[in-house]
Amino acid sequence: MQQFYFLSLGLFIYSITVSGQIIDYKNDKYWIDAGLGMFYTTGQTDGFSGSFSANLISDNTLYKIRFLYHTEFHMFEYGPTEKFFSVGLMSGRGLSGEYVQIHFSGGLGITGGKNRVSGPFERDYFITPSIPLEIDMIIKPLKYLGAGVNLWGDLNFKRPMSGMVLKLGIGKFR
Numbered sequence: 001m002q003q004f005y006f007l008s009l010g011l012f013i014y015s016i017t018v019s020g021q022i023i024d025y026k027n028d029k030y031w032i033d034a035g036l037g038m039f040y041t042t043g044q045t046d047g048f049s050g051s052f053s054a055n056l057i058s059d060n061t062l063y064k065i066r067f068l069y070h071t072e073f074h075m076f077e078y079g080p081t082e083k084f085f086s087v088g089l090m091s092g093r094g095l096s097g098e099y100v101q102i103h104f105s106g107g108l109g110i111t112g113g114k115n116r117v118s119g120p121f122e123r124d125y126f127i128t129p130s131i132p133l134e135i136d137m138i139i140k141p142l143k144y145l146g147a148g149v150n151l152w153g154d155l156n157f158k159r160p161m162s163g164m165v166l167k168l169g170i171g172k173f174r
Helices: 002-019
Strands: 029-041 046-058 061-072 083-096 100-116 123-142 145-156 161-172
Touching: 029 083, 029 145, 046 161, 061 100, 061 123, 061 161, 083 123, 100 145
Parallel strands: none
Antiparallel strands: 029 046, 029 161, 046 061, 061 083, 083 100, 100 123, 123 145, 145 161
8 A cells, every 4th residue: 555655646746747847839749549459468368458648749758648448358258357457647758750750658657457366256456556668659641630559568566568559649740
């Protein structure tokens, strides 16, 4: 429980720092995006991922709030599925051209979920601090529309995981 309080304090201080930036609506880029993809954990679990994030690029620095939701896929097995979520505050750097942008980011987050234990119906619920990492590659065909791929990793104490998400964004890209 001490880890949770420490991480919450860290996220609060980080959010104050990010929100203290002055947004220049003429020069800065900002957008929201959502996507679907897949994930893989160290526990041999894989399945589908859903992603939602809010992004701001100010002075060539990316600031991001990200939410990921993961659910295990079972086609012919009976029993409960494993489900995970991840919330993170991130910042990073990258390259942004007129039609393409690539950004690398990392930050602090919280990951939680439901693990299967030894029996098919036993569950282990957890919440743990995490370090989210991402590489965003976005094509910007229009000023207010972008599509891309996101490669991500989530380092944590219970279920480190990674994955890929195809996403669509709406906002000011150019």
